[in-house]
Amino acid sequence: xxxxxxxxxxxxxxxxxxxxxxxxxxxxxxxxxxxxxxxxxxxxxxxxxxxxxxxxxxxxxxxxxxxxxxxxxxxxxxxxxxxxxxxxx
Numbered sequence: 001x002x003x004x005x006x007x008x009x010x011x012x013x014x015x016x017x018x019x020x021x022x023x024x025x026x027x028x029x030x031x032x033x034x035x036x037x038x039x040x041x042x043x044x045x046x047x048x049x050x051x052x053x054x055x056x057x058x059x060x061x062x063x064x065x066x067x068x069x070x071x072x073x074x075x076x077x078x079x080x081x082x083x084x085x086x087x088x089x
Contacts, residue, residue, distance in 0.1 A: 039076045043069055 053062035
């Protein structure tokens with residue numbers, strides 16, 4: 001019985017994600033803003049780590065973290081510049 005309830009909840013969730021009409025524009029824009037804010041905070045924190053590690057002469061670790069930070073920045077840039085994923089129908 002519980003398995004059937006989980007399948008129904010999963011089906012409703014899948015329908016909501018496949019059909020964007022169930023999600024309001026306000027909720028979508030809030031989600032995108034929070035996503036951008038999260039990545040921006042991560043990039044800033046990694047930048048402070050890199051600066052601190054360079055000051056402490058941990059060059060290898062600072063280089064690795066800077067590569068991770070640049071990758072996050074590139075990923076964020078690609079998401080911002082991406083075409084709309086909404087259905088064009």
